Amino acid sequence: MEKIHLPATSNTPEVDFDFQARRLMLRGESYPESAAAFYGDILESTREFLAGLVEQDVIVEVQLTYFNSSSTKMLFGLFEMLNQAAQAGNRVHLHWYYDSEDETILEFGLELREDFPDIEFLPRELEV
Amino acid sequence: MYTQHFALCDRAKNASLIFYYAGYFSQNIINAIGDAVRLRIEKSDPRGPVRRKLFSTFIEMAQNIVHYSAEALTPEQQQDREMRAGSVCISQHGEEYFIMCSNPVTLEQSEALRHQLETIRAMSLDEIKQEYRRQLRDDVPEQSKGAGLGFLTIAKDSRTPIDFIFEKVDDNTVVFSLSATI
Numbered sequence: 001m002e003k004i005h006l007p008a009t010s011n012t013p014e015v016d017f018d019f020q021a022r023r024l025m026l027r028g029e030s031y032p033e034s035a036a037a038f039y040g041d042i043l044e045s046t047r048e049f050l051a052g053l054v055e056q057d058v059i060v061e062v063q064l065t066y067f068n069s070s071s072t073k074m075l076f077g078l079f080e081m082l083n084q085a086a087q088a089g090n091r092v093h094l095h096w097y098y099d100s101e102d103e104t105i106l107e108f109g110l111e112l113r114e115d116f117p118d119i120e121f122l123p124r125e126l127e128v
Numbered sequence: 129m130y131t132q133h134f135a136l137c138d139r140a141k142n143a144s145l146i147f148y149y150a151g152y153f154s155q156n157i158i159n160a161i162g163d164a165v166r167l168r169i170e171k172s173d174p175r176g177p178v179r180r181k182l183f184s185t186f187i188e189m190a191q192n193i194v195h196y197s198a199e200a201l202t203p204e205q206q207q208d209r210e211m212r213a214g215s216v217c218i219s220q221h222g223e224e225y226f227i228m229c230s231n232p233v234t235l236e237q238s239e240a241l242r243h244q245l246e247t248i249r250a251m252s253l254d255e256i257k258q259e260y261r262r263q264l265r266d267d268v269p270e271q272s273k274g275a276g277l278g279f280l281t282i283a284k285d286s287r288t289p290i291d292f293i294f295e296k297v298d299d300n301t302v303v304f305s306l307s308a309t310i
Contacts, residue, residue, distance in 0.1 A: 010159040031187050033155035033194065034208055066180070068187050069277035076264050101176035111261070 001049055004042060012038055013064055019049045022056055027063040035070035043078060050085040058082070058090060060119075063097040063126070064105065072108070079112050079119065086118035093120045100125050146172075146225070150215035152201055153193045162187060165218065172220070181285040181310045182218070182225055188278045189216055189229035189306065197231035198301060224287065228307035238294050238302040245306070248279055249289045256283045282308050 001019040008014040013028035024046070032038040050058075060082060067075060079094075086092040098106040106123065113121040147165050165186055169179045193214035201211040214231030233241065251259065260280040283290050286308035295303045 010163075011155065031158075031191070033191070033210070037208060066184065068184070068191065069281040070191075072281075073264060073277060099176070102180050103177065104180065115265075 001045065004045060015042060017042065017046065017049075019045070022053075022058045023061070024058065025061040025063075027061075029066045030064060030071035030075075031066065031068035032071070035068070035074045039071070039074035039078070043074065043081070046078065047081055050081055050090075053085055053088075053090050055089050056091070058085065058092045059095070060092060061095045061097070065099065065126075076112075079116050083116035083118050086116075091120065092118070093122060095122050095124050097124045097126045144220050146218040146220055148215070148217045152211050152213050153190055153197070154209065154211040155191075155194065158187065158190045158194065161190070161216075178225070178310060182227065185227050185282050185285055185308050185310060186216065186218070188282050189227065190214075192278055193229060193231045196233065196237065198234050198237065199232045225310040226307060227310065228305055230303055230305040232297065232301050233304045235300050235302055238304060241292075241304060242294065244279060245290065245292050248283050249291075251283070253284070256280060260284060279306075282306070285310060 003019055004015055004017040006012070006015040008028040011029065011031045011033075013026045013030050016023075016025040016027075018024070030038075062075075064075075082092045082094070094112075096106075096109040096112075098109060100106075109121065109123060112119070146168055147161070149161055162183065166179070166183055169182055173179055193216075194210050194212055197212035197214045199213035201213070202209065212231065214229060216227070216229045218225060218227045220226075248256065248259075260277065263277050263280060266276075279290070288309045290306060290308050292304065292306045295305075297303055
């Protein structure tokens with residue numbers, strides 16, 4: 001599958017989804033005008049990629065410092081997909097970066113861990 | 129149309145105005161104002177979580193204007209690159225920040241908004257967080273361009289219950305204002 005690489009903009013994160021290397025990375029801030037439009041194709045490709053995986057390791061790196069409410073919803077959908085892939089026998093390792101000064105991002109990560117227990121949750125403190 | 133809003137912003141004589149913008153909002157304008165707001169607070173407030181909450185509340189409020197204001201410069205059916213009218217005001221009162229947005233809505237929209245906001249206003253912080261979790265897992269309502277999570281995101285970060293007023297302009301138009309305290 002073709003990899004997705006989008007550079008960061010003022011309101012969208014850098015996206016580096018290297019499906020062949022099974023490495024998915026999001027970095028930056030996310031508050032596009034339409035989160036559904038921005039994440040639509042990304043989620044569609046990821047769904048396709050995950051459907052073809054059998055007993056593989058997938059590394060997911062999320063270094064988001066801010067995401068708005070509609071991006072939160074889309075991200076939740078992404079983790080739902082990843083959890084299903086883990087339930088199907090793959091190993092999903094989620095590196096979740098957070099700023100120790102700001103509880104929101106870590107809190108959201110902890111909620112994800114609760115909802116999606118099949119993903120290996122690896123909290124990582126951001127170096128300021 | 130925004131006189132009462134400005135009067136409210138001006139209400140506390142001791143308040144210092146951090147930012148006030150009235151006019152058309154688009155995503156590009158939000159990016160630019162967002163930068164200015166962020167720089168302005170970085171200089172005046174060392175508290176990281178406060179800065180984060182203020183920025184987040186600003187984005188949710190401004191994006192609501194872009195998506196839902198009844199006064200649009202772009203055609204109604206256009207779903208992206210929208211441009212709609214409203215205002216956002218941020219003022220500082222000692223340790224606290226007061227942030228308020230206003231935009232015209234139709235009478236019909238105002239009824240739905242009132243119901244939604246009265247429900248949130250009556251909730252405790254725990255209930256707000258629970259409702260937020262529930263909506264995050266729910267399917268997106270058809271008419272929503274966001275996730276319906278915007279108001280809950282604002283309410284979660286507000287020190288006091290969110291407040292709102294509706295001021296009648298004509299038979300079919302109402303100015304909707306929403307405020308939060310960070």
